[in-house]
Amino acid sequence: MPRVTLPMSDELKSNIPQPSDAGLTASRSTVPIWIIVLTLLLLFLGAVYFDHHSGWFDKHVYAPYTSAEQLASYQPKSGAASMLTQGKAVYETYCGLCHGSDGLGKPGQAPELAGSEWVAKDITSLARIPLAGLNGPIQVKGRDWNLSMAPMGASLSDADLSAVLTYIRESWGNKNGAVSVDEMKSARVAISGNAPSAADLAKMTPLERGHAVFQKYGCAQCHGLDAKGGVPNPNAKTAEQIPSLIYVADGYTKDELKAFIRRGERNIPALHPDGPPPPHFMPSWGNVISSNELDDLADFLFSLKPKGDNLGF
Amino acid sequence: MTMINKFTTMLLGMAALTLTAGLARAEDQLDAETKARIEKYEQGPATIDVSKYPQGIQDNYETFSQKCAQCHKLSRPINCDYALPDEWSRYVKRMMRKPGSGIDSASGLKIFEFLTYDSSVRKKAMLNDKLAKLTPDDKAAAEAKIKEVHDKYDNK
Numbered sequence: 001m002p003r004v005t006l007p008m009s010d011e012l013k014s015n016i017p018q019p020s021d022a023g024l025t026a027s028r029s030t031v032p033i034w035i036i037v038l039t040l041l042l043l044f045l046g047a048v049y050f051d052h053h054s055g056w057f058d059k060h061v062y063a064p065y066t067s068a069e070q071l072a073s074y075q076p077k078s079g080a081a082s083m084l085t086q087g088k089a090v091y092e093t094y095c096g097l098c099h100g101s102d103g104l105g106k107p108g109q110a111p112e113l114a115g116s117e118w119v120a121k122d123i124t125s126l127a128r129i130p131l132a133g134l135n136g137p138i139q140v141k142g143r144d145w146n147l148s149m150a151p152m153g154a155s156l157s158d159a160d161l162s163a164v165l166t167y168i169r170e171s172w173g174n175k176n177g178a179v180s181v182d183e184m185k186s187a188r189v190a191i192s193g194n195a196p197s198a199a200d201l202a203k204m205t206p207l208e209r210g211h212a213v214f215q216k217y218g219c220a221q222c223h224g225l226d227a228k229g230g231v232p233n234p235n236a237k238t239a240e241q242i243p244s245l246i247y248v249a250d251g252y253t254k255d256e257l258k259a260f261i262r263r264g265e266r267n268i269p270a271l272h273p274d275g276p277p278p279p280h281f282m283p284s285w286g287n288v289i290s291s292n293e294l295d296d297l298a299d300f301l302f303s304l305k306p307k308g309d310n311l312g313f
Numbered sequence: 314m315t316m317i318n319k320f321t322t323m324l325l326g327m328a329a330l331t332l333t334a335g336l337a338r339a340e341d342q343l344d345a346e347t348k349a350r351i352e353k354y355e356q357g358p359a360t361i362d363v364s365k366y367p368q369g370i371q372d373n374y375e376t377f378s379q380k381c382a383q384c385h386k387l388s389r390p391i392n393c394d395y396a397l398p399d400e401w402s403r404y405v406k407r408m409m410r411k412p413g414s415g416i417d418s419a420s421g422l423k424i425f426e427f428l429t430y431d432s433s434v435r436k437k438a439m440l441n442d443k444l445a446k447l448t449p450d451d452k453a454a455a456e457a458k459i460k461e462v463h464d465k466y467d468n469k
Contacts, residue, residue, distance in 0.1 A: 229412065237384060239413030251407025263347065269384060271413075311406050312418045313425050 080166070080178050087167025090160045094130075094152045095168075098279045103172035109234070109279060110147070111140035114172035123179050126165060127187035130154070133221035148231050150242075151218030155264070155283035158184040192216065210300025213293045219245075222280060227304055236278035237269040246304040250311065254298045261294060262286035357392030361431060367466040373427035380416050380424060381408070396432040396440040398458040399451075401425055429462045 092101065098110035105112035113119055118140060119126065130153025137146040153161050162184035169176035196204070196212050204212065214220065214227070222231050222242045229244035236242075248257055264284030270277060289297070363374045381387055395401055405425045409416045416424070432440050440459075444452050 237413065238411050241412055243412055244410070247406075247410040251403050251410055253403070256403075311409060311421055313402060313422050 080170075083163045083166045083178060084170060086160070087163035087165070088171075090156065090164040091167050094156070095164065097277060098149075103168070103174075109276075110149070111138075111143070111145050113168050114174060116140050116174075119168055119174055120176045123165070123183050124187040124190045126169075127153075127161065127179075127184060128191050130156070130161065130164075131188060131191050132218055135221070148221075150222040150231070150280050152283070154218045155285050155288045157287065158188065161188075206296050206299045207303050209293075210296035210298070210303075213289070213297040214300055216293075217285065217289065219297075227301070231280070233268065233278045233280040235271050235275045236280070237271045240271060240278075242280055245301050246306065247309075249302040249305040254302065257298050257301065258294050261289070261297070351389060354390075354392040355386045355388045357388050359386060359388040359391065361391060361435065363431075366430065366434070367469055369466040369469055370427055370430050373423040373430075376420050376423040377427045380414075380420055383415065384408070384411075390428065394439065395428075396436045397443050397447075398425075398429045398455050398462075401428040401432070404428075426462050426465070429459060430466065433459050433463070 095113075099105050099113050100110075103112060103114035111118075118129070118138075129149065131151055132154070133151040134149045135147075137144060139145070153164070156164070158181050162179045162181045165179040165184070168174065170178065195216050201209055201212065220227070223229050223245050224231060224242075227245040229242050231242045232240060233242050234240055252260065260282075262285060264286075265282040266284075268278040268281050285294075361374065363371045366374070377390075378387060381390060390404070395404055402425060405416075405421050405428070408414055409418075409421045444455060447455060
């Protein structure tokens with residue numbers, strides 16, 4: 001199709017910029033002051049909005065406290081409130097894995113604590129469970145259980161144990177009352193009533209004392225009376241059982257063994273990575289066991305290795 | 314002015330909270346020092362170039378790779394600070410004694426010999442440092458064990 005060119009008037013031609021006029025020019029100019037002011041104003045109003053609408057900025061939160069006493073004045077006044085906070089933290093670390101954060105337990109793993117008659121028992125009977133463990137058939141709220149619980153609380157201080165028992169006795173609808181640190185101390189003494197006296201210990205050989213330590217801290221609950229292990233630990237990579245201790249002399253120096261007992265091992269590798277975490281773990285005993293007890297325990301454990309049972313190198 | 318102070322406090326508070334959260338997380342770990350050490354080992358190489366090792370040691374490397382990787386990263390033993398025969402002996406026996414490890418005496422020996430041989434080549438400086446700190450008797454026993462492994466595999 002042929003292109004048609006129409007004639008342009010002289011007036012129109014004069015209004016078209018010529019190439020020499022068409023180049024863009026740049027020059028320095030300042031940002032209008034109103035944009036800067038507006039931006040700052042918006043930022044300021046935003047901060048004010050946050051201040052007014054967020055609990056984070058309550059003066060009790062960020063006020064510069066001048067002394068520890070002033071800070072303490074804002075903490076929960078009631079001992080029970082602070083015990084419950086502490087108890088919940090201990091519970092989630094040591095108990096919640098099996099008994100559940102909601103206290104309803106887990107089928108085949110651990111009975112419920114909510115509404116349990118065991119929780120309502122006297123303090124010594126209740127404290128015996130975390131301190132000494134529990135094996136064999138029991139009934140909880142009319143249902144039969146036959147499991148093994150390690151002495152999960154044996155490595156805890158009286159303050160932590162009283163806090164966690166208070167939390168259990170006062171949570172999920174339970175109204176069984178708090179457990180004081182003094183009551184916990186008395187319960188611990190009552191439970192270890194059969195432990196040898198200081199005079200008895202002084203007469204013992206190191207190996208006998210080590211055996212007494214083994215019993216005192218409930219090692220047998222997990223590792224067996226003969227320390228040969230075998231207590232079930234579902235989904236643990238160690239063949240779903242708690243390991244034997246009779247060969248520790250093969251794998252550790254005494255210093256390595258003592259360091260491990262002090263440190264414990266919270267993370268037990270899972271046999272099936274997608275399965276539940278193994279419920280039993282090695283508590284850290286460093287804060288509970290004395291240095292002398294640890295020496296005796298290491299001597300005792302090293303003595304357990306069967307004679308002649310060597311691995312060939 | 315009070316509002317500006319509050320805003321500044323907010324920014325500082327957020328920075329402090331981030332820092333505190335990081336520290337608290339570290340404290341949560343049962344043994345942060347041990348964990349950090351293991352993590353450091355595990356970040357290193359996970360394989361060893363064994364092409365210049367004797368064939369028997371190369372075979373033992375296969376056993377090591379297969380058995381040990383069942384439970385932990387190979388980079389852990391490869392980069393850890395064990396080098397003495399005694400250290401490897403305890404380490405391998407500790408693993409063997411774990412229920413379900415599946416490491417029998419024959420496999421355990423192969424793994425031990427591989428690790429001892431490898432340490433005498435790849436971790437030579439570390440090994441010499443450790444040997445120098447031993448008592449004369451322990452040093453002689455360690456050197457004898459290393460020689461025994463080399464004699465068994467070199468030039469075969």
